[in-house]
Amino acid sequence: MDRIRIVGGSKLNGTIPISGAKNAALPLMIAGLLTEETLILDNVPRLADVAQLQRVLGNHGVDITSVGKRPGDHAYQGQTLHISAANIIDTTAPYELVSKMRASFWVIAPLLARMHEAKVSLPGGCAIGTRPVDLLIMALEKLGAEIAIDGGYVIAKAPGGLTGATIDFPKVTVSGTHVAVMAATLAKGTTVITNAACEPEILDVADCLNAMGARVSGAGTPRIVIEGVARLHGARHTVLPDRIETGTYAIAVAMTGGDVQLAGARPELLQSALDVLTQAGAVVTPNNEGIRVVRSGAGLQPVTVSTAPFPGFPTDLQAQLMALMACAGGASQITETIFENRFMHVQELARFGARISLDGETATIDGIARLRGAPVMATDLRASVSLVIAGLAAEGETMVNRVYHLDRGFERLEDKLSACGATIERISG
Structure with a gap:
C-alpha cells in the first residue's frame, strides 16, 4: 500500500x-x-473516485472514452471524457460497485427518469457519520416513484414516468438536491425544490443540464424550478475548478509560509474560507490567473469558525484548518455542524504534538510553536490531507499511511507540492 513521506520545514513558492x-x-x-x-x-x-464511477457507469452499458492532451494544453489540465449512454443495458447498480463510493448511488435518479426503473445498492464511501439516503428517496417519491428497500437495495419504479412536484427539503442536502434536479429534468410538468443546496457544484451541473436541453432555473439559490422536457441531447461542458483543492493548497501556503499562485482558482467559490485565512495572517489576492496566497514573516493568528453549507465555511476544509491552527499563536475553536464523526483526524494530529481538546461538536486548538514529524494514518479523504499539511510544517520526517484516501480527491498532490519546493514523495508498496 502506498505511503507519502514528507520532510517538513520548506516554504512553498511557485504555481499550483x-x-x-x-x-x-x-x-x-x-x-x-x-x-x-x-x-x-x-x-x-x-x-480514484472518477475511475470508480467509470466502472459503475460501464456496468449500465455506458461507453466512456478519455481523450488525451492536445497541443497547447497546460500541464495538469484535466482529461476530456466522452460519455455515451445510447443503450442502457442494465438498470441495476450492484453492491460491489456502489459500496466503494457514496456518490455512485445517485445513478438512481437518471435511471428512474429515463428508464422508469432502477435497482441500486445502498451506498458506502467515507466513514463520516451515517449520511443516510432518506432525503434522496423522499425526493424521488414526491416525483411519483414507487420505492421499496429489499436486501440492501433500493428498488424504484415509475411505470408511467416521473411527474413534477414540490420538494421541500427539511434540511439542506447536496446529494438530495443533485438527485432531485436530475430526476426532475425528464419529469412531466414543473418541479419546485425549496431549501435546496446552494453549492457552486449544483449550479455547474444545472448549467450542463441546460446545455443538454433541460429547463432548470434558480440553481445556486435555495429555490430551484425545473420544467420537465421529453428528452435531453448531447452537450459539451467544462468542469469548474475545485474549491476544496484551492482551499487546501491555500491553507498549506499559510502553514509553511511562502508565495504561491493557485492557477485557475475562482475566489467566489470559497470566499468564506479565504476570509478566514486572511484573519489567520495570510495575504490573499485574487488576480486574472487565479488566487495568490502569501505568508511572509507574520505569525499565525487564532480563529473561531463554524462549518456551514455554502456560502459558509466548508466542512471539507475543516480538518485542513485544524492543522493550520495547531501552529497559531493562541487558542482557536472550530465547530463542525455538518457531519458527525468528522474529528477522526484529531488523534492523528495529536501525534505531531498538536494540542486539541474536544467538547461535543467543538474542537479547541491551543497553538504551539512547532509540530514534530510522526508516522500517521489517513482515516478519510479530507482528514488525510490535513496530515500532509501538518507534515509540511513539522520538524523532521512524517510518513502518511493509507494514502488511497488522498487519491480519491487530490490529483497528483505530491507532484504539485514538490514543484513548489516541498520535500514530499510517494513510496509504493
Missing part, C-alpha cells in the same frame, strides 16, 4: 494548477445517463 472539481465531475458524469447522445466533459480530474 487547480484541477476540476471532484464534487461537480461525479454528478456531471452521472448526468450522462439522462441522454442517448454523447456528453463531453472537459477538465475532469484524474482521481
Whole structure:
C-alpha cells in the first residue's frame, strides 16, 4: 500500500494548477445517463473516485472514452471524457460497485427518469457519520416513484414516468438536491425544490443540464424550478475548478509560509474560507490567473469558525484548518455542524504534538510553536490531507499511511507540492 513521506520545514513558492472539481465531475458524469447522445466533459480530474464511477457507469452499458492532451494544453489540465449512454443495458447498480463510493448511488435518479426503473445498492464511501439516503428517496417519491428497500437495495419504479412536484427539503442536502434536479429534468410538468443546496457544484451541473436541453432555473439559490422536457441531447461542458483543492493548497501556503499562485482558482467559490485565512495572517489576492496566497514573516493568528453549507465555511476544509491552527499563536475553536464523526483526524494530529481538546461538536486548538514529524494514518479523504499539511510544517520526517484516501480527491498532490519546493514523495508498496 502506498505511503507519502514528507520532510517538513520548506516554504512553498511557485504555481499550483487547480484541477476540476471532484464534487461537480461525479454528478456531471452521472448526468450522462439522462441522454442517448454523447456528453463531453472537459477538465475532469484524474482521481480514484472518477475511475470508480467509470466502472459503475460501464456496468449500465455506458461507453466512456478519455481523450488525451492536445497541443497547447497546460500541464495538469484535466482529461476530456466522452460519455455515451445510447443503450442502457442494465438498470441495476450492484453492491460491489456502489459500496466503494457514496456518490455512485445517485445513478438512481437518471435511471428512474429515463428508464422508469432502477435497482441500486445502498451506498458506502467515507466513514463520516451515517449520511443516510432518506432525503434522496423522499425526493424521488414526491416525483411519483414507487420505492421499496429489499436486501440492501433500493428498488424504484415509475411505470408511467416521473411527474413534477414540490420538494421541500427539511434540511439542506447536496446529494438530495443533485438527485432531485436530475430526476426532475425528464419529469412531466414543473418541479419546485425549496431549501435546496446552494453549492457552486449544483449550479455547474444545472448549467450542463441546460446545455443538454433541460429547463432548470434558480440553481445556486435555495429555490430551484425545473420544467420537465421529453428528452435531453448531447452537450459539451467544462468542469469548474475545485474549491476544496484551492482551499487546501491555500491553507498549506499559510502553514509553511511562502508565495504561491493557485492557477485557475475562482475566489467566489470559497470566499468564506479565504476570509478566514486572511484573519489567520495570510495575504490573499485574487488576480486574472487565479488566487495568490502569501505568508511572509507574520505569525499565525487564532480563529473561531463554524462549518456551514455554502456560502459558509466548508466542512471539507475543516480538518485542513485544524492543522493550520495547531501552529497559531493562541487558542482557536472550530465547530463542525455538518457531519458527525468528522474529528477522526484529531488523534492523528495529536501525534505531531498538536494540542486539541474536544467538547461535543467543538474542537479547541491551543497553538504551539512547532509540530514534530510522526508516522500517521489517513482515516478519510479530507482528514488525510490535513496530515500532509501538518507534515509540511513539522520538524523532521512524517510518513502518511493509507494514502488511497488522498487519491480519491487530490490529483497528483505530491507532484504539485514538490514543484513548489516541498520535500514530499510517494513510496509504493
